[in-house]
Amino acid sequence: MPSFVRHLLLIVAPLIAAFAILPGVYDNHLLLFNFVIFLILAQGVNIIYGFTGYLPFGYVGFFGAGAYGFAIMVMHFQTPAPLAVLVAGVVGVLLGLLLTPLLRLSGAYFAIANLAAALAVLHFVANPALESITKGPYGVALNGTFNPTLAYVGAVIILALTLGIVVFLRNSSFGMALQAVREDAVSAAMAGVNVVKMRVIAWLASALVAGLAGGVFAWYVSVFYPDNVFSNDFSIFAIVFALFGGVATIMGPIVGVLILYGVYNLIGFTTPQYFQLIYGVLIMALVLFLPAGLVSLATRRGWNVP
Amino acid sequence: MSPDAKPILTVNGLVKRFGGFHALDGLSFHVSSGEILGLVGPNGSGKTTAINVISGLYAPDDGTLTYDGASIGGLASHKLVHRGINRTFQIPKPFLSLTVRQNVEVALAYGRVGVAPPKLSDLLEQYHLAEFADRPAADLNSSQQKMLDLVRALATRPRLLLLDELAAGLNPTELDWIAGHIKALAQSGLAIIVVEHLMGFIEQITDRVIVMNAGKEIFEGTLAVAVKVPQVIEVFLGGEHGA
Amino acid sequence: MLAYPLIAGVLFGLYFSLLGIGLNLVFGVMRIVNLAHGDFLMLGAFVAFGVFYLLGLDPLLAVPLAFVLFVIVGIVLYGLLVPRLQQSRDPEMLSIILFFGLSQVIEALVTIAFGTSERSIPSRELGSLMTAAAKALGAKPEGGPVDILGQSFPAAWVISAVVSVIAIGLVYVYLYRTRLGTLTRAVMSRRDEAFATGINVDRVCAAAFGIGLGLAAIAGVFAPFMFGSVTPAFGADATVTAFVIVVLGSLGNPLGTALGGVVYGICYMLVQTFLSSWADLLPYVLLILVLLLRPSGLLGRKVRVA
Numbered sequence: 001m002p003s004f005v006r007h008l009l010l011i012v013a014p015l016i017a018a019f020a021i022l023p024g025v026y027d028n029h030l031l032l033f034n035f036v037i038f039l040i041l042a043q044g045v046n047i048i049y050g051f052t053g054y055l056p057f058g059y060v061g062f063f064g065a066g067a068y069g070f071a072i073m074v075m076h077f078q079t080p081a082p083l084a085v086l087v088a089g090v091v092g093v094l095l096g097l098l099l100t101p102l103l104r105l106s107g108a109y110f111a112i113a114n115l116a117a118a119l120a121v122l123h124f125v126a127n128p129a130l131e132s133i134t135k136g137p138y139g140v141a142l143n144g145t146f147n148p149t150l151a152y153v154g155a156v157i158i159l160a161l162t163l164g165i166v167v168f169l170r171n172s173s174f175g176m177a178l179q180a181v182r183e184d185a186v187s188a189a190m191a192g193v194n195v196v197k198m199r200v201i202a203w204l205a206s207a208l209v210a211g212l213a214g215g216v217f218a219w220y221v222s223v224f225y226p227d228n229v230f231s232n233d234f235s236i237f238a239i240v241f242a243l244f245g246g247v248a249t250i251m252g253p254i255v256g257v258l259i260l261y262g263v264y265n266l267i268g269f270t271t272p273q274y275f276q277l278i279y280g281v282l283i284m285a286l287v288l289f290l291p292a293g294l295v296s297l298a299t300r301r302g303w304n305v306p
Numbered sequence: 307m308s309p310d311a312k313p314i315l316t317v318n319g320l321v322k323r324f325g326g327f328h329a330l331d332g333l334s335f336h337v338s339s340g341e342i343l344g345l346v347g348p349n350g351s352g353k354t355t356a357i358n359v360i361s362g363l364y365a366p367d368d369g370t371l372t373y374d375g376a377s378i379g380g381l382a383s384h385k386l387v388h389r390g391i392n393r394t395f396q397i398p399k400p401f402l403s404l405t406v407r408q409n410v411e412v413a414l415a416y417g418r419v420g421v422a423p424p425k426l427s428d429l430l431e432q433y434h435l436a437e438f439a440d441r442p443a444a445d446l447n448s449s450q451q452k453m454l455d456l457v458r459a460l461a462t463r464p465r466l467l468l469l470d471e472l473a474a475g476l477n478p479t480e481l482d483w484i485a486g487h488i489k490a491l492a493q494s495g496l497a498i499i500v501v502e503h504l505m506g507f508i509e510q511i512t513d514r515v516i517v518m519n520a521g522k523e524i525f526e527g528t529l530a531v532a533v534k535v536p537q538v539i540e541v542f543l544g545g546e547h548g549a
Numbered sequence: 550m551l552a553y554p555l556i557a558g559v560l561f562g563l564y565f566s567l568l569g570i571g572l573n574l575v576f577g578v579m580r581i582v583n584l585a586h587g588d589f590l591m592l593g594a595f596v597a598f599g600v601f602y603l604l605g606l607d608p609l610l611a612v613p614l615a616f617v618l619f620v621i622v623g624i625v626l627y628g629l630l631v632p633r634l635q636q637s638r639d640p641e642m643l644s645i646i647l648f649f650g651l652s653q654v655i656e657a658l659v660t661i662a663f664g665t666s667e668r669s670i671p672s673r674e675l676g677s678l679m680t681a682a683a684k685a686l687g688a689k690p691e692g693g694p695v696d697i698l699g700q701s702f703p704a705a706w707v708i709s710a711v712v713s714v715i716a717i718g719l720v721y722v723y724l725y726r727t728r729l730g731t732l733t734r735a736v737m738s739r740r741d742e743a744f745a746t747g748i749n750v751d752r753v754c755a756a757a758f759g760i761g762l763g764l765a766a767i768a769g770v771f772a773p774f775m776f777g778s779v780t781p782a783f784g785a786d787a788t789v790t791a792f793v794i795v796v797l798g799s800l801g802n803p804l805g806t807a808l809g810g811v812v813y814g815i816c817y818m819l820v821q822t823f824l825s826s827w828a829d830l831l832p833y834v835l836l837i838l839v840l841l842l843r844p845s846g847l848l849g850r851k852v853r854v855a
Binding site: 049053055057101102104105107108109111112113115116117119120123124127128129236239240243273274276277279280281282283284286287288291292 | 576580582630633634637638639641642643644645646647649650651652653654655656657658660661789792793796826827829830832833834836837840841
Binding site for chain 1: 384409415417
């Protein structure tokens with residue numbers, strides 16, 4: 001059995017099935033929905049950071065842009081929700097295209113510029129001068145499309161798409177070439193790889209899934225403020241989840257989200273500053289003691305982690 | 307194949323500047339299929355810059371590069387690879403986290419199109435990498451990394467191969483062994499340009515050498531003749547005023 | 550009409566230079582992105598609060614105290630975090646995440662200790678010692694606003710600017726006139742070669758890290774006066790602002806940061822005056838534009854392109 005079929009059958013299918021069934025047996029649908037969103041975002045980070053080495057420190061920019069793409073379509077054009085989610089994906093890709101020049105930057109410069117870009121989009125959207133279009137800082141309320149059940153289904157479909165992309169990267173020469181570019185762009189070019197094109201494709205794929213996730217998030221919550229959907233916690237959590245599990249694998253980000261987001265919800269929200277403290281310590285410990293993620297515990301023993 | 311055949315690569319008046327420094331200052335030479343050409347000269351004479359310009363790492367500032375009848379100056383590296391030009395690096399940078407096999411697979415998948423690729427297992431076998439095939443490239447020592455770099459280049463099926471200091475750091479047995487491989491590659495029809503400091507190695511494998519100084523050629527012919535030319539001797543003994 | 554924003558811009562700009570210079574030193578020397586830079590500013594502000602509210606002294610006295618305190622904190626933190634970080638595969642990227650974790654820890658601890666309220670110090674208290682001394686010597690104490698070219702500015706702005714100039718001057722002296730500073734510049738330009746030549750890179754880096762945090766803390770002492778008030782959450786925005794300033798100038802060049810700060814300060818004041826609703830966007834857009842158009846900064850030569 002080819003490995004990508006195996007990965008689809010043994011990893012993607014069970015995960016999607018579980019999230020399809022769980023709402024029937026577990027009542028906290030919002031929590032399930034958030035799990036799905038973070039799985040999408042962590043895998044989106046995996047696509048760009050794991051396979052190309054660019055750390056998208058302002059990844060939430062695509063998510064927020066997607067959410068507002070959805071909201072604007074619904075508010076001003078009365079677009080049906082599923083179509084508006086697709087538009088959200090397109091908005092993500094367009095923002096990705098706009099930011100393509102950032103890929104010329106390397107290392108920390110890219111990460112910081114990406115963060116600045118996300119903040120710029122936030123301040124743009126939240127500007128009172130654009131109230132007639134975005135409702136500025138006052139937030140949007142989309143009562144007409146409110147349908148959490150359908151929105152959840154949409155999110156699971158987007159998760160399946162995202163996992164499909166990662167399975168492809170993990171099992172194709174395209175994904176291998178991306179990793180080659182990450183390791184050394186000059187050598188990769190001399191292996192015949194079109195370095196710029198590869199990076200842009202990965203960047204846009206990553207922007208697409210975040211835009212879609214933002215759209216479906218807007219659909220689900222239906223009332224939100226710029227600060228909600230552009231909260232850089234989304235970027236940080238997605239990065240930390242992906243890193244905790246281990247990037248450039250299919251399993252790593254999944255394990256990372258299930259464990260860390262699970263822990264997050266066990267600790268609970270009651271005292272945010274204690275929560276922040278524990279989280280900060282956890283992040284630092286992760287970088288210092290397990291920089292290559294949980295999967296490195298297995299790969300160090302010579303086991304191949306899909 | 308005869309070295310007298312029509313050149314596969316003709317370099318004419320090549321200029322490359324870095325700021326005010328002329329790394330290449332009107333370099334001209336040619337190389338034919340089946341021929342091994344040595345590029346020699348003191349440090350800073352522009353040998354590696356020449357390789358870097360021919361392989362598309364830098365765009366030339368002036369002059370022409372004609373490969374296979376077409377002008378290739380300023381084309382991106384991967385496009386040159388697709389046309390059959392490849393190279394090795396003085397300090398190879400393999401894809402460290404990928405396995406040796408995957409390193410080569412990338413080149414096999416993205417290399418020159420329209421030609422049946424060589425067999426991966428044969429390549430690894432020939433260059434003594436088969437036993438490391440499934441280990442990460444980071445586990446290789448530096449001469450094994452050089453061999454992997456060469457295999458990566460060969461996997462793209464080049465017609466013109468540029469070797470930058472491939473022999474540096476190899477022991478005498480390895481030198482003989484790699485010299486045999488390079489000659490065999492030339493006999494199979496590749497044009498090969500070798501940049502090297504080891505004169506014995508140059509003498510052993512090249513058909514012809516270009517002696518470079520200050521970014522241009524000052525001699526063309528066999529090494530045996532070159533070492534008798536006063537201008538060449540002066541350059542190698544430290545006459546830095548030849549520009 | 551233009552004189553006021555221009556002069557205010559220069560005053561703020563000199564202060565902004567101080568705000569960025571510690572970050573520049575740390576990144577330039579260690580390739581570490583100190584995402585907790587702004588949090589050390591915030592801590593410096595809390596030192597000023599302590600000196601004023603607990604001891605009842607001139608907040609200006611917090612400057613030497615904060616500096617010494619945070620040089621020590623910096624050297625200890627360096628030993629705890631950095632050598633371990635440098636062993637990982639991608640220290641530059643992971644430093645972003647590590648120091649993000651640290652910033653979370655700092656923010657949480659300060660919130661737990663002091664709550665989330667906004668704190669400030671009356672502007673006239675800064676430099677009260679000097680005023681009192683002047684009075685004791687029989688001079689006519691200035692107090693109140695200061696006149697520059699017919700425009701009047703709060704004395705606190707002028708004091709901040711003057712202290713900033715002195716601090717930057719001392720950094721310059723350190724880098725160009727002391728042995729450790731010369732070694733620091735050597736490490737900045739060629740880390741691997743500095744190792745090879747037997748420089749005790751760890752000692753140089755620990756000193757640079759300590760001084761970097763010390764400078765951030767000094768900038769923090771003035772933050773309540775320049776920004777009106779400070780909360781424990783102040784750090785994140787301050788970090789981004791510091792990045793803009795460092796990038797505007799150039800890496801590893803204290804004079805570059807001074808120029809970057811002044812350019813930023815003037816832009817900031819001009820936008821505040823003439824386009825206030827878009828002022829929030831300025832730092833982010835400026836950062837992206839500079840990175841893309843002049844990636845080496847205004848005075849820089851280093852290349853940072855992928």
